[in-house]
Amino acid sequence: MKAKVDEKLIEHVADVARLKISEKEKKQFVKELKEILDTFSKLDEVDTKGIDVSLQPVELKNVLREDKAKECLSQEEALSLTQNKKDGYFKGPRAI
Amino acid sequence: MRTQDFIQKIKSNEIDIVEHTHKAIEECKKLNKEYNYFNAISEELAIKQANDIKKQLKQDKNSLKNKKLLGVAVSAKDAICVKGIESTAGSRILKGYKPLFDATVIKKAVEQGAIIIGKTAQDEFGFGSFNVNVGLGFEIPKNPFDKTRACGGSSGGAAGITQKASFPHIALGESTGGSIAAPASFCGVFGLTPTYGRVSRHGLIDYGNSLDKIGTLGKNAYDAALLLEAIAGFDNNESTTINEPINNYTDSINKKRNNIRIGVIKETFRDIDGKVEKNARNGIEKLKENGAKIEEVSLSLPVKYGLAAYYILATSEASTNLAKYCGMRYGMSEELKGNFNEYFSKVRSEHLGTEVKRRIILGTFARMSGYRDAYYIKAAKVRAKIIQEYKRLFKKYDALVSPTMPILPPKFSEIEKLSPLQNYMMDIMTVSPNLAGLPHLNVPVGFEEKLPVGMMLTADHLEEGKLLQIGSLFDEE
Structure with a gap:
């Protein structure tokens, strides 16, 4: 599959990824991603009919633990790495 | 001095651990001015750990007799959290972040008597093959054999200090698509990436969760094995560790081993620098001299499609992992202005470097509705086929051999001319074992134009012992 990589697409993807990019970066990424995706689209040649996706390289099983309270970071410690806090909570930007 | 002899001398008090550690730290500081191997040198912590050992040696020497790493300097790639020491994964967005806990590997190494000397330079979040993609405001580490050339990446600082340190030292590195093997090759040291899940990643600042592996770099196979022995194993805090x-x-x-069967991957010798080929062939000859049975094998699917599958999967995972860096709970923050989308975008755009933005965009695209099946899902299926192909070969061979990198350590001026795609192509040998979660080891096999050349050995899952045994044929002495 060949995606049509243009400025509109890159702008949209950057927006979804919460990145602001400059006009210069936009032009640069269009050119570079075109080259990358054109080359990577050769994956289409591989016959994957009937193949299951592999999302990890070794087989993994669910690991469960007992549902018991354990020691964890104190509220004070958890908040110690930011300036943006108020009344024992993280303070974030406004939601709307 | 060999690490094992050094440890004996610490245990018998022939070497004063505190004095030794002071000297080691001074050497690191000096080297750092010239080569930029460290993002942080943890002097205070190292001296404290040395003093603790000294005290314990005086009080109850016997309690230390089984410590595997007593007094040995261990450096950690910056992405590995060390309590109280700035840990940034080479990114400005994590500037000022001092973790509240130790990564499991740090805890385990310190329990065995290791001294943590600092956090080593890396590509920002591990995004690079040459360690030139450092975060905004970070320095690029220089090749120990030629300062106009790259260390390789992304664990570049780890490999550089491993080569240059005159004191016993072993490094903790991390590989997602070749970030231990590549710098080990360019810096002429042993770099071991273990099986996916063999070593806990609790406390690792992540890149791609289905790919990341913490491993070791040492001056010889013994050192790499020693540190692995200390850090491997199941971890309650990490559900992907293997029990x-x-x-x-x-x-x-x-240890002598008879009847080693080696498969030489023929496709990896095409289109590479002839000087790399010559040295890798010499390495194979050495295996033969030691009684290994050598056969040529084909691994066409991984060599042809591994790179595309890797970059699609790795950037997809990275793009979700990096969503957490938004200037809220730790790391860089700004004055809270605008709504949350505006605020997060502002912080991220200001503090993330260009390669990080590029990979986030590539990975976000590959997962987006309309493209997901064609890219992300397709790549995950190709990955399954790649794993199958390796598994088929390991029924017949103990290890597979290829060059580690297709070129000699490049000059910075040469790297500047590469497009991102050309940059990614340098990982052609290393991505596939990483996709398949297979243990692999870079062994230095020779020098060309005074620059080191590496050969890569890959073994089946959990066969690190076999890998190190074969690799130790390349230890000097």
Whole structure:
């Protein structure tokens, strides 16, 4: 599959990824991603009919633990790495 | 001095650990001015750990007799959290972040008597093959053999200091698509990436969760084995760790093994620098001299499609992992202005470097509705086929051999001319074992134009012992 990589697409993807990019970066990424995706689209040649996706390289099983309270970071410690806090909570930007 | 002899001298008080550590730290500071191997040198912590050992040696020497790493300097790639020491994964967005806990590997190494000397330079979040993609405001580490050339990446600082340190030292590195093997090759040291899940990643600042592996770099196979022995194993805090017994990896070293079967991957010798080929062929010859049975094998699917599958999967995972860096709970923050989308976008755009933005955009695209099946899902299916192909070969061979990198360590001026795609192509040998979660080891096989050349050995899952045993044939002495 060949995606049509243009400025509109890159702008949209950057927006979804919460990145602001400059006009210069936009032009640069269009050119570079075109080259990358054109080359990577050769994956289409591989016959994957009937193949299951592999999302990890070794087989993994669910690991469960007992549902018991354990020691964890104190509220004070958890908040110690930011300036943006108020009344024992993280303070974030406004939601709307 | 060999690490094992050094440890004996610490235990018998022939070397004063505190004095030794002071000297080691001074050497690191000096080297750092010239080569930029460290993002942080943890002097205070190292001296404290040395003093603790000294005290314990005086009080109850016997309690230390089984410590595997007593007094040995261990450096950690910056992405590995060390309590109280700035840990940034080489990114400005994590500037000022001092973790509240130690990564499991740090805890385990310190329990065995290791001294943590600092956090080593890396590509921002591990995004690079040459360690030139450092975060905004970070320095690029220089090749120990030629300062106009790259260390390789992304664990570049780890490999550089491993080569240059005159004191016993072993490094903790991390590989997602070749970030231990590549710098080990360019810096002429042993770099071991273990099986996916063999070593806990609790406390690792992540890149791609289905790919990341913490491993070791040492001046010889023994050192790499020694540190692996200390850090491997199941971890309650890390649900992807494998609950299988840990081998005595150091016991495998220098042990004679008959009938080693080696498969030489023929496709990896095409389109590479002739000087790399010559040295890798010499390495294969050495295996033969030691009684290994050598056969040429084909691994066409991984060599042809591994790179595309890797970059699609790795950037997809990275793009979700990096969503957490938004200037809220830790790391860089700004004055809270605008709504949350505006605020997060502002912080991220200001503090993330260009390669990080590029990979986030590539990965976000590959997962987006309309493109997901064609890219992300397709790549995950190709990955399954790649794993199958390796598994088929390991029924017949103990290890597979290829060059580690297709070129000699490049000059910075040469790297500047590469497009991102050309940059990614340098990982052609290393991405596939990483996709398949297979243990692999870079062994230095020779020098060309005074620059080191590496050969890569890959073994089946959990066969680190076998890998190190074969690799130790390349230890000097």
